[in-house]
Structures are given as structure tokens and as C-alpha cells.
Amino acid sequence: MNTVQEEVRSGLADIVNEIVGVPLDEVRPEQSFADDLDVDSLSMVEVVVAAEERFGLTIPDQAAAGMKTVGDAIGYIVANR
Amino acid sequence: MFSTDRKVVVTGVGATTPLGGDSTSTWQGLLAGRSGVRLLTHAWAAETPVRIAAEVAVEPTELLPRPEARRLDRSAQFALVAAREAWADAGFTGPAGTDGTADPDRLGVVLASSIGGVISLLHQHDVLRQQGVRKVSPHTVPMMLPNTQGANVGLALNARAGVHSPVSACASGSESVGYGIDMIRTGRADIVVAGGTEAAIHPLTIAGFGNMMAMSKRNEDPTAASRPYDRGRDGFVMGEGAGVVVLESAEHAERRGARVYAEAVGQGLSADSHHITQPEPSGRGIVAALSGLLDSSDLVPDQVVHVNTHATSTPKGDVSEVKALRKVFGEAMDHIAVSATKSMTGHLLGAAGGVESVATVLALHHRIAPPTINIDDLDPEVDADIVRGEPRPLPGGRIAALNNSFGFGGHNVVLAFRTV
Structure with missing residues (x-):
């Protein structure tokens, strides 16, 4: 990961930690939100809304639905912020 | 039934x-x-x-x-x-x-x-x-x-x-x-x-x-x-x-060899159909619930030695409940230790029946009735033996206790527990 990607990963880690309590260093690009991090569909909405605020962008529902892994989210945020 | x-x-x-x-x-x-x-x-x-x-x-x-x-x-x-x-x-x-x-x-x-x-x-x-x-x-x-x-x-x-x-x-x-x-x-x-x-x-x-x-x-x-x-x-x-x-x-x-606190003997239910929030003054609905409990279970009125009443500290409700108990239990009511634990916990609304079930079960298990606090001047219309000031030991033998709960809408629920 480059610095920008790492900055976004670290921000997402804060958000996921706040919402579901997963330790910060376990939030890695290859991790699936649902399968590895215990982020269910309702909590995923919270993650998306918090990410919008933190990174200053709007994430349409369709884009959010495509974010299966932390890497997916990092990629979308880096490309669209 | x-x-x-x-x-x-x-x-x-x-x-x-x-x-x-x-x-x-x-x-x-x-x-x-x-x-x-x-x-x-x-x-x-x-x-x-x-x-x-x-x-x-x-x-x-x-x-x-x-x-x-x-x-x-x-x-x-x-x-x-x-x-x-x-x-x-x-x-x-x-x-x-x-x-x-x-x-x-x-x-x-x-x-x-x-x-x-x-x-x-x-x-x-x-x-x-x-x-x-x-x-x-x-x-x-x-x-x-x-x-x-x-x-x-x-x-x-x-x-x-x-x-x-x-x-x-x-x-x-x-x-x-x-x-x-x-x-x-x-x-x-x-x-x-x-x-x-x-x-x-x-x-x-x-x-x-x-x-x-x-x-x-x-x-x-x-x-x-x-x-x-x-x-x-x-x-x-x-x-x-x-x-x-x-x-x-x-x-x-x-x-599974579980520790048993008490038997849950049964319940009596009724509805006042009187007013959406006011208790029915004669206690008719409460009498019906108490009678239903006695009719549908093997509870013997003489076994009842303690009632955790609904008594929320409202002027009307407290009295109509006691009247209803007296109507159903008659003279046996003189041997029933009545406790209004809401005097200490406040009224926990939908939780009240849960908390008071716990209190009623523990009263039987430990054979002691908790007190009702803050009675400085007992309402003369309250024709019951209220446990005041200090907790009161309950008798030995097979004894039973009731937990009463009533709700806006005219809902009356009476639960009975008994020592095993």
C-alpha cells in the first residue's frame, strides 16, 4: 500500500473498530467486512456513512454494495474522494 | 384452562x-x-x-x-x-x-x-x-x-x-x-x-x-x-x-440437578373494560384475575402468606387493589404480609412485573417479605397487613406468594409462586 492507501486503511480501521470492536491492526485490505470483521449489513451502512464524513465524499448505495473487502473500500475512496 | x-x-x-x-x-x-x-x-x-x-x-x-x-x-x-x-x-x-x-x-x-x-x-x-x-x-x-x-x-x-x-x-x-x-x-x-x-x-x-x-x-x-x-x-x-x-x-x-427457588404455580388474567387509564374503583377486574388464578391452579388460598402488590403510590389504584384482595381472601387476608416494593424501586412500568417476580420468588426462597417504606400515615381505607419499616419473616411449611401487576388499558395479571 502507498501512503494514501494506508491513510485510508487506517481511517477505516478506526471506523470499524468503533462500530464492531475489531482491533485496529486486523482491518487489512484482504479482509471481508461480513466474513472476517463481523460487519453485518446494518453495521456496513454505519461504516459507509462514517467513511463519507471522514473522507469527504458521497458513496452511492450501489458502490457501497460492491464493497466486500476493506481493499474494495480503500480503492473506491482513494479514486473518488 | x-x-x-x-x-x-x-x-x-x-x-x-x-x-x-x-x-x-x-x-x-x-x-x-x-x-x-x-x-x-x-x-x-x-x-x-x-x-x-x-x-x-x-x-x-x-x-x-x-x-x-x-x-x-x-x-x-x-x-x-x-x-x-x-x-x-x-x-x-x-x-x-x-x-x-x-x-x-x-x-x-x-x-x-x-x-x-x-x-x-x-x-x-x-x-x-x-x-x-x-x-x-x-x-x-x-x-x-x-x-x-x-x-x-x-x-x-x-x-x-x-x-x-x-x-x-x-x-x-x-x-x-x-x-x-x-x-x-x-x-x-x-x-x-x-x-x-x-x-x-x-x-x-x-x-x-x-x-x-x-x-x-x-x-x-x-x-x-x-x-x-x-x-x-x-x-x-x-x-x-x-x-x-x-x-x-x-x-x-x-x-439436570438445578437449584429450584420456587414453583411457578400459575396466573390469573382479566381486563377491566372500564377506562383507558383509570383503575376500576371496586377492583372487579382484579377479583376476576385472582379468582381465575385460584380456579385454574391447585393453589389453596390459605397457602398465600405474601403479596407483592402492584401499588404504584397513586391515590385510587392502591386502594382498589387491596379491596379486591380482601374480597377474594376474606379473613385469610389478615395473615397475608403485603409489600409494595415500588416504594423503593419506583415504578418500572413494563419491567415492574419482572423485577417483582424476582422479589416474590426471593421472598419465598429466603422466607422473608421486604418492607414498604414511606408510610408515615397509613390510609385508613387500606384494610391489609402491610409490612412496614422492617422486613418480616414468613412462616415455615408450604407457602405461596402472589405478584400483582396492572396496566393502562385495564390489563390485570396475577402470578402465583410457591415453595417446593
């Missing part, structure tokens, strides 16, 4: 109340005659005519992991705390299916509140108005639905025999325990975790109840405000918390 061949017993108790964060500290508080009523310190309380309430002694967020707590309404947090205590108290080491003694398909949950997730509902309404649609929590609906306190307990304990939330205002907790007894009687479950929860201390509910003239305004003396049977009573004091019992078929409890 239900078959009584399947005897039901209580094998676990749990509570979180204004007197303590668990059933033991709550029970100690009751025996000590301690009031849980305090002056409210919230900023909003300065603007309401009622500025007192009985808030829980231990915040549930101190006991629950943060990610779990943040997606639960306060009422569901209370329910989980009390249910987990009761479950562990009954001797289970983990959710059904994990410890080998409880079968998920034979475990039910019956747990209700009177108002549901009202604090979450109103908070999210504030979010909507102040921050817009996008910021409304996706957990709003499951936090406000009035079945989700029970559903969350069911999820936590892996209950699959059925999860129910019979809502009947301030009778909800007792109606839940009664429903749980029936689930076991009718063979639907071997174990049912049952009770009530409530978290409704909010300016809107206080304004609503206050404007009905139902609440005490004794702001200058909070611990004396809840005073059932005293001539100076001027309304109830709102409390919050949860109370839960583990009901189990006697056979199942015996098979």
Missing part, C-alpha cells in the same frame, strides 16, 4: 434496578428499605414539573461490550444484563446448544416492555431533524421495535422454541412470566427466560405521564416520593431497569 401436569419451577433470577446492578444487590436494597429515587440531573429535568426518577444503579454500558451496547436500545441493554444473570444463575455456562444441558429448540424467551425503544426512537428523530436522513442510524428500527428486547435475549441465548413480547403496559413483565409458564405447561418449551424491561426516563414520557397527573411531584424529597398506602401519596415515580426469571419444567430442572 391449561393442564397442570407439567409443573413449572423457577431456577434462575436476574435483575438490574435502581437498587443494584444485579438481583442480589437489588434484594439487599429491598430488605434494607433503601429508596432508589433521586433528583434527576439531566439538563432537561430543570424544565419539567416532575424532576425525580429511579434510574438504574449500574449503567448497562459498564457491563456490555461497547459494540454490542451501541446497537441496542437502553431497554434491550437492561434486558440482556438481567437475562444473562438469570441464565448463569440457573447454572448454564453458555448459550443453549453450547453447554450440553439446554436444547435450543426447547428454549423460549418471553420478555416485554411497555413502551419499547422510546429513547432511541426520540433520539433518532432528533438526529433526523438536526442532521438529516443520511445520519439516521440503520439500527433505528430494531432499536425501537417493542419485540426486540426479547429478540436480542433470544439471540444471545440461542432460543428457538419461540420468542414473544406480550405488551400490556405496566403488566407486560408479569404477562410475560405468565406466558412463559404456559409455554412450558403446553409443552412448547422446557425452559423459558421471562420477564420485563423498561427504559423510558425521558422528558416526553415524563411530560405525558405528568400531565395525566399520574406522577409524584415531591421533588423536594425524592426518597419519600414513592409512598404506596400513605395518605400523602400523590402519584408514581418512574423507574427503569429489568427483571428476569428462568422458568423450567420441574422434570427438566430435576434431571
Whole structure:
């Protein structure tokens, strides 16, 4: 990961930690939100809304639905912020 | 009428109340005659005519992991705390299916509140108005639905025999325990975790109840405000918390060698059909519920030595309940130790029946009735032997006790427990 990607990963880690309590260093690009991090569909909405605020962008529902892994989210945020 | 061949017993108790964060500290508080009523310190309380309430002694967020707590309404947090205590108290080491003694398909949950997730509902309404649609929590609906306190307990304990939330205002907790007894009687479950929860201390509910003239305004003396049977009573004091019992078929409890607190003998139910909020003055509906209990169970009136009354400290309700008890028990009423524990806990609304079931079961188990506090000038219309000041020992032998709960809407629920 480059610095920008790492900055976004670290921000997402804060958000996921706040919402579901997963330790910060376990939030890695290859991790699936649902399968590895215990982020269910309702909590995923919270993650998306918090990410919008933190990174200053709007994430349409369709884009959010495509974010299966932390890497997916990092990629979308880096490309669209 | 239900078959009584399947005897039901209580094998676990749990509570979180204004007197303590668990059933033991709550029970100690009751025996000590301690009031849980305090002056409210919230900023909003300065603007309401009622500025007192009985808030829980231990915040549930101190006991629950943060990610779990943040997606639960306060009422569901209370329910989980009390249910987990009761479950562990009954001797289970983990959710059904994990410890080998409880079968998920034979475990039910019956747990209700009177108002549901009202604090979450109103908070999210504030979010909507102040921050817009996008910021409304996706957990709003499951936090406000009035079945989700029970559903969350069911999820936590892996209950699959059925999860129910019979809502009947301030009778909800007792109606839940009664429903749980029936689930076991009718063979639907071997174990049912049952009770009530409530978290409704909010300016809107206080304004609503206050404007009905139902609440005490004794702001200058909070611990004396809840005073059932005293001539100076001027309304109830709102409390919050949860109370839960583990009901189990006697056979199942015996098979796993469980400690048994008491038998859950049965219930009596009726409706006043008189007024949406006023109690029926003659106590007709309460008489019907008590008679129904006696008709549908093997309870002998002479066995009854203690009643944990509904007595909320309102001028009318306290008296009509005592009249009804006298009508049904006659002279035997002279040997019944009557305790109004709301004098200490405040009125926990939908949780009241759960907490008072716990208190009634523990009174039988320890053979001691908790006192009623704040009676300085007993209302002469109260024709009953009220336990005042000090707790009172209950007699030996096979004894029974009742827990009464009534709710706005005219709901009357009477539960009976008995020593084994």
C-alpha cells in the first residue's frame, strides 16, 4: 500500500473498530467486512456513512454494495474522494 | 384452562434496578428499605414539573461490550444484563446448544416492555431533524421495535422454541412470566427466560405521564416520593431497569440437578373494560384475575402468606387493589404480609412485573417479605397487613406468594409462586 492507501486503511480501521470492536491492526485490505470483521449489513451502512464524513465524499448505495473487502473500500475512496 | 401436569419451577433470577446492578444487590436494597429515587440531573429535568426518577444503579454500558451496547436500545441493554444473570444463575455456562444441558429448540424467551425503544426512537428523530436522513442510524428500527428486547435475549441465548413480547403496559413483565409458564405447561418449551424491561426516563414520557397527573411531584424529597398506602401519596415515580426469571419444567430442572427457588404455580388474567387509564374503583377486574388464578391452579388460598402488590403510590389504584384482595381472601387476608416494593424501586412500568417476580420468588426462597417504606400515615381505607419499616419473616411449611401487576388499558395479571 502507498501512503494514501494506508491513510485510508487506517481511517477505516478506526471506523470499524468503533462500530464492531475489531482491533485496529486486523482491518487489512484482504479482509471481508461480513466474513472476517463481523460487519453485518446494518453495521456496513454505519461504516459507509462514517467513511463519507471522514473522507469527504458521497458513496452511492450501489458502490457501497460492491464493497466486500476493506481493499474494495480503500480503492473506491482513494479514486473518488 | 391449561393442564397442570407439567409443573413449572423457577431456577434462575436476574435483575438490574435502581437498587443494584444485579438481583442480589437489588434484594439487599429491598430488605434494607433503601429508596432508589433521586433528583434527576439531566439538563432537561430543570424544565419539567416532575424532576425525580429511579434510574438504574449500574449503567448497562459498564457491563456490555461497547459494540454490542451501541446497537441496542437502553431497554434491550437492561434486558440482556438481567437475562444473562438469570441464565448463569440457573447454572448454564453458555448459550443453549453450547453447554450440553439446554436444547435450543426447547428454549423460549418471553420478555416485554411497555413502551419499547422510546429513547432511541426520540433520539433518532432528533438526529433526523438536526442532521438529516443520511445520519439516521440503520439500527433505528430494531432499536425501537417493542419485540426486540426479547429478540436480542433470544439471540444471545440461542432460543428457538419461540420468542414473544406480550405488551400490556405496566403488566407486560408479569404477562410475560405468565406466558412463559404456559409455554412450558403446553409443552412448547422446557425452559423459558421471562420477564420485563423498561427504559423510558425521558422528558416526553415524563411530560405525558405528568400531565395525566399520574406522577409524584415531591421533588423536594425524592426518597419519600414513592409512598404506596400513605395518605400523602400523590402519584408514581418512574423507574427503569429489568427483571428476569428462568422458568423450567420441574422434570427438566430435576434431571439436570438445578437449584429450584420456587414453583411457578400459575396466573390469573382479566381486563377491566372500564377506562383507558383509570383503575376500576371496586377492583372487579382484579377479583376476576385472582379468582381465575385460584380456579385454574391447585393453589389453596390459605397457602398465600405474601403479596407483592402492584401499588404504584397513586391515590385510587392502591386502594382498589387491596379491596379486591380482601374480597377474594376474606379473613385469610389478615395473615397475608403485603409489600409494595415500588416504594423503593419506583415504578418500572413494563419491567415492574419482572423485577417483582424476582422479589416474590426471593421472598419465598429466603422466607422473608421486604418492607414498604414511606408510610408515615397509613390510609385508613387500606384494610391489609402491610409490612412496614422492617422486613418480616414468613412462616415455615408450604407457602405461596402472589405478584400483582396492572396496566393502562385495564390489563390485570396475577402470578402465583410457591415453595417446593
